Amino acid sequence: MIPILSVVGRSNAGKTTLIVKMIAELVRRGYRVATIKHNRHGFEIDHEGKDSWRHKQAGARITVIASPHQVAVVEDIEKDYDIAELVNRYIRNVDLVLSEGFKKNPHPKIEVNRSEMKQDLLSTKEDNLLAIASDSPLEAGVPSFDINDTVGLVDLIEGQLLR
Amino acid sequence: MIPILSVVGRSNAGKTTLIVKMIAELVRRGYRVATIKHNRHGFEIDHEGKDSWRHKQAGARITVIASPHQVAVVEDIEKDYDIAELVNRYIRNVDLVLSEGFKKNPHPKIEVNRSEMKQDLLSTKEDNLLAIASDSPLEAGVPSFDINDTVGLVDLIEGQLLR
Numbered sequence: 001m002i003p004i005l006s007v008v009g010r011s012n013a014g015k016t017t018l019i020v021k022m023i024a025e026l027v028r029r030g031y032r033v034a035t036i037k038h039n040r041h042g043f044e045i046d047h048e049g050k051d052s053w054r055h056k057q058a059g060a061r062i063t064v065i066a067s068p069h070q071v072a073v074v075e076d077i078e079k080d081y082d083i084a085e086l087v088n089r090y091i092r093n094v095d096l097v098l099s100e101g102f103k104k105n106p107h108p109k110i111e112v113n114r115s116e117m118k119q120d121l122l123s124t125k126e127d128n129l130l131a132i133a134s135d136s137p138l139e140a141g142v143p144s145f146d147i148n149d150t151v152g153l154v155d156l157i158e159g160q161l162l163r
Numbered sequence: 164m165i166p167i168l169s170v171v172g173r174s175n176a177g178k179t180t181l182i183v184k185m186i187a188e189l190v191r192r193g194y195r196v197a198t199i200k201h202n203r204h205g206f207e208i209d210h211e212g213k214d215s216w217r218h219k220q221a222g223a224r225i226t227v228i229a230s231p232h233q234v235a236v237v238e239d240i241e242k243d244y245d246i247a248e249l250v251n252r253y254i255r256n257v258d259l260v261l262s263e264g265f266k267k268n269p270h271p272k273i274e275v276n277r278s279e280m281k282q283d284l285l286s287t288k289e290d291n292l293l294a295i296a297s298d299s300p301l302e303a304g305v306p307s308f309d310i311n312d313t314v315g316l317v318d319l320i321e322g323q324l325l326r
Contacts, residue, residue, distance in 0.1 A: 033224065054183050057183075060198045061197060077234050
């Protein structure tokens with residue numbers, strides 16, 4: 001089983017920025033990382049008029065675009081898969097999966113919070129919360145890291161999930 | 164094994180247009196279709212600045228974007244996979260795969276040609292050529308269909324690959 005870390009937090013808390021920094025730090029340390037982002041309202045990918053876009057528009061259920069170094073796949077699915085199902089279907093040969101946008105999930109979590117939002121945390125220790133990343137220390141019975149302390153957060157991830 | 168049909172032809176012969184029409188006709192007949200397009204020089208997908216794009220830029224080897232009805236995956240690969248390998252890795256639950264852009268391959272083929280190109284066919288019967296789609300009849304020891312005769316071409320595909 002590939003370890004999964006779920007990054008949670010309210011809208012505009014800075015989840016993507018934190019994930020991007022964590023990816024860079026993990027890659028610097030030699031880890032292979034995958035990400036899964038959930039968009040409840042669907043997403044746009046590909047570009048209107050491109051061949052692959054035309055295939056999908058015409059009714060193809062799966063469109064694969066292949067090149068020597070990268071593959072892209074757009075696939076229609078029958079249900080809203082959870083993180084573990086998506087990992088099982090689409091992810092291999094990585095050391096860690098970072099997920100964002102999945103509301104309730106059982107995986108270890110980091111919650112991102114900023115004081116200007118003046119809002120409580122979404123998660124508790126019982127939700128498998130490993131740590132908080134915030135611009136001001138928060139008390140929740142788990143370690144609280146500065147939102148910019150990518151090295152500290154990745155040290156924690158390494159210790160808890162990658163050993 | 165999911166049947167594979169390779170659509171071949173020179174640049175600008177009209178391969179994508181034919182594929183798009185065939186997809187629509189196959190879907191109309193109740194078949195589930197996947198497509199694989201090979202771009203030797205790489206491809207652009209996703210949109211600069213989007214979260215998934217930022218994940219990939221930061222060094223993620225695989226980025227999955229999930230929604231209730233569609234999933235997209237962008238994955239770094241180590242080698243240029245052939246059609247059968249791509250089908251094996253990325254395609255399931257379809258009745259037929261249409262491929263485009265793979266130069267030499269052993270799969271059954273339709274070659275698209277237009278007379279104004281004044282160029283010979285790329286394939287022969289020995290390359291597993293099933294039929295020609297052209298704006299003027301061509302003699303190559305296989306059936307020659309009008310380039311707009313999507314129904315005739317799909318009848319042939321149905322008879323040869325989907326029974």
